[in-house]
Amino acid sequence: MPSHITHLECTLCGKTYSHRAPMRLCPDDQKPLFARYDLAAAAKTLTRDSLPFRAPNMWRYEEVMPVERPESVITLGEGYTPLMRATRLGEALGMDSLYIKDEGLNPTGSFKARGLSAAVSMAHQLGQMKLTMPSAGNAAGAMAAYAAKAGMEAHVFMPEDAPQANQIECVAYGAHLNLVKGFITDAGKLSAEAAERHGLFDVSTLREPYRVEGKKTMGYEIVEQFGFAVPDVIVYPTGGGTGIVGIWKALDEMEALGWIGKERPRMICVQAEGCAPIVAAFRNGHEFAVPFPDPHTLAAGMRVPAAVGDFLVLRAVRQSGGTAVTVTDQEMVDAVRRMATLEGIFAAPEGGATLAALEQLLGSGEVRRGERVVLLNTGSALKYLDVLGPALSG
Numbered sequence: 001m002p003s004h005i006t007h008l009e010c011t012l013c014g015k016t017y018s019h020r021a022p023m024r025l026c027p028d029d030q031k032p033l034f035a036r037y038d039l040a041a042a043a044k045t046l047t048r049d050s051l052p053f054r055a056p057n058m059w060r061y062e063e064v065m066p067v068e069r070p071e072s073v074i075t076l077g078e079g080y081t082p083l084m085r086a087t088r089l090g091e092a093l094g095m096d097s098l099y100i101k102d103e104g105l106n107p108t109g110s111f112k113a114r115g116l117s118a119a120v121s122m123a124h125q126l127g128q129m130k131l132t133m134p135s136a137g138n139a140a141g142a143m144a145a146y147a148a149k150a151g152m153e154a155h156v157f158m159p160e161d162a163p164q165a166n167q168i169e170c171v172a173y174g175a176h177l178n179l180v181k182g183f184i185t186d187a188g189k190l191s192a193e194a195a196e197r198h199g200l201f202d203v204s205t206l207r208e209p210y211r212v213e214g215k216k217t218m219g220y221e222i223v224e225q226f227g228f229a230v231p232d233v234i235v236y237p238t239g240g241g242t243g244i245v246g247i248w249k250a251l252d253e254m255e256a257l258g259w260i261g262k263e264r265p266r267m268i269c270v271q272a273e274g275c276a277p278i279v280a281a282f283r284n285g286h287e288f289a290v291p292f293p294d295p296h297t298l299a300a301g302m303r304v305p306a307a308v309g310d311f312l313v314l315r316a317v318r319q320s321g322g323t324a325v326t327v328t329d330q331e332m333v334d335a336v337r338r339m340a341t342l343e344g345i346f347a348a349p350e351g352g353a354t355l356a357a358l359e360q361l362l363g364s365g366e367v368r369r370g371e372r373v374v375l376l377n378t379g380s381a382l383k384y385l386d387v388l389g390p391a392l393s394g
C-alpha cells in the first residue's frame, strides 16, 4: 500500500504527532488534527495518466490516503460517484454548466461512507476493534456497516428523532443503538462517556483525524471528473463541516501534486435557517461559532448546533471568496421535488438545500448563470422517507 502519510498536524497550533498511535484531538488545544503526506513522493506515482487504470472507488488515490497496511482497508466500494450534468434543471435556471455530484449512490446511501471507510480502516490498522460514535443518523449507519465488514464492535448514539432508516440499518448491521433525548451534541457527551467507561475508540467527526481523509476524496473526484480543472463554485450542505473542510484540504494537496494551480472554487456553506451557527459566525466576522440555541430542521445531517471544526469551515469559505447562507425547510423540500422531477435524482433534504441556496445566490447575483457550479447531493432521500414523505405530499 503506497500511502505517503508522514505525520499528523494540529490545524490550529501546528504541533505534530505520530500517525502510528491512536489519536483524537490535539492534546494541547483540543482542535482537529490533519494527516500530512510527502506529496512530492506521492506525485511520482499519483499522476493523471495513472488514474484510468485504478479502482473505481475512493482508494484509487491511495498515495494520499492514510492506511499503510493493505489488509486494513475496509471497503464496500465507496466513492467515485458520478458528476452528473444537470441539463433540465440548468435550463430551468438559465445555466448551462450545472452539475450534481450524487453521493446518494454510495454504500449506505450517503457520503458518510467515505469518512467511515477511512476511519474504520485506520482503527483496524491501529488495533482499535471497539468503536463508538454520536451521529445525526447517516454516519451511524455507515459506521455500523463498515464495522460489520471489519468484524468490529460498534456503539452508536443518535438523537431519538433521527430518521427511522438510520435506526433500523444500525440494528440490521449488528451495532448497539442508543437513542438519546436531545441533539447530536448531547449524543456526543454520552458517546465520550461510554468510550471512557468501556474502552471504546470514539470516531466522532473531526475528533479523530481520518474521517476527513475519506471525505476529501470528493474534492479529488470533482477535479478528476472536470479533467483536472476546478469548477467556479461548490455548494455544500454543512453540519459538522467535515465535507467542506475535506474538499478544501484536497485542493491544496492537488496543487502540491501538480494537478491544479492556485485557482480555487468559491465554497458555499449552506445551513438550515433553524440551525445555522457557522452562517452566523460568517456574517459576524467571527473565527469560531457560538453554539446555536434550540436547533431544528428536518435535514438531520445539518442539525449540528456546535462543530469542533467550525473555524476550518469558516477559513475555507473566506479564503475561497465564497459565502455562507441559510435556507428554510420548506425551500429544501421544494428543491428536493425540483431535483427529482427535472433530474431523476431523489435527494436528501441536505442535497435539496444546495439547490435552494443556488437559486438564492443566482437571485442576489453572487453566482452568475454562466459559471460552472457543482451541487453536492450528500445523500439519498430513501433514508428520509418518514420525514420527507409527509412534507412532499403536504
Ligand SMILES: Cc1ncc(COP(=O)(O)O)c(C=O)c1O
Binding pocket: 110, 112, 136, 137, 138, 139, 205, 237, 238, 239, 240, 241, 242, 243, 244, 300, 301, 302, 348, 350, 351, 378, 379
Ligand atoms: C446527508 C448529509 N448531508 C450533509 C451532512 C453534513 O455533513 P458535514 O458533517 O460534512 O458538514 C450530513 C451529516 O450528517 C448528512 O448526513
